[in-house]
Amino acid sequence: MRTQRMALSVSVLALLTLAACGTESGSGSGKGSGDGGDTVRSDVPVTGVAWSVDSVTVGGKRTEAPAGARLEIDPKGRIGADFGCNHISADARVEGDRITVGKPVSTQMACEEETEKFERAATGAMGGELTAKLAGEQLTLTTEGGDTIALSEEKAAGLVGTRWTVTTLLSGETATSVPADLPKERVPRLTFSEDGTVRGDSGCNSFRGRAAVKGSTIVFGPAVATRKMCPEAEMTVERAVLAALSGPTTYTIKGSTLTVTADDGKGIGATATPPGAENSSQGG
Template structure:
């Protein structure tokens, strides 16, 4: 009888173990855990709407916290929204955005992303990649990425800021300007035409730039226009803000720059 009782207990335990495996997603009717989406900073790679794929501008991202509040950037403007997750379905509702004026190409992307990031979306995670798909077949491709520190990171300048308006760089100067802050209080990089070096004292959320030394090459007008704008920002006291891998530097007069952390190998 003791042997029989032990055999029954063993069979019961096996049965429970098999049932637990079924709950992980074999379609047996038990609750299935969806992919992990909350608590991860997702960079937007592209949006495909109406069969047309559009690459995302630098800085577009989505972050959903444990309470279902989504925050992020559509490419220029920041947004917040409420979400509800049920298995692999994410429902997005009540989105609100800032209203900064943006480059027209970025505005078109923002409209496509905001329309797609709405309503019921099916989430699929593969490694570091997330795809959100609407019932109509439109989709958003995203990739998780680690946050960037201010120092030791190569920041590529992506926009110029004046007050509440962010504008794209002069034509032909994309990815030509960058800066890197050293742990020793130095800053170096490229201005779009000439390379430069100087000092940068970091205190709290401020960066105070000392005199900047640069090479003295002459370049086409767009590059020189960008260089003059950047030198005006990298002069004296500025405030900085890092949003995961996006850096904003703002001078006292409201002029500034936006930059993104370069990915490894770029």
């Protein structure tokens, strides 16, 4: 057992070193064997990867995660998670197969009762001293008390053809969540098409415009939009979204999360609409 633990520590430490150097995951075949035949891959980093949360086990009781729950460990020393409702973040120090997580900070949105229960359990299991174990594309974080968070590597969504739901408005160093009480039909969404256009809803009105994608950049042209008037909260979101989707920007996709940012720091964060939700009455 001691030999196995030392091997795991060396394996995870090597992965984290690669991640810190900017190495991306690939299809390499570096392997190590653990009990029960599990394969520990050396080409899946722990940090810098978008992880889908599969389940949480607390006090021996396993609970499935709500759709869209995710977690990411930043090589610079932060851990961020969304367990179905609020955004949660904390300082994180990674040493070998050990991750030390500081006191979490959370947004304060109201959620459904079952989601709140899961969020509380997952947040508790995310804190303190954690042991990380990689098996294939699965990551398990275990607390000193034996509670666990089970995660899977999240495959990156494609920019084109995906319906993106805007969740965050960026302004320099500030990130603001889109108000949770917006009517469902007013939640901003957008879709990029193969013909170099983008269309969707910006919070009140539907819009369409040019979006020239090259490498990691998107250059947005002037948008044509309908001219409805909505309550001020919705108009405020709309103005921020349209300002972000203007001119040259840089984009990144990690798992199901898209970030679009202009040189002045304005931008949006969006998540890929879960399968089956594309047929909503949302325009675009």
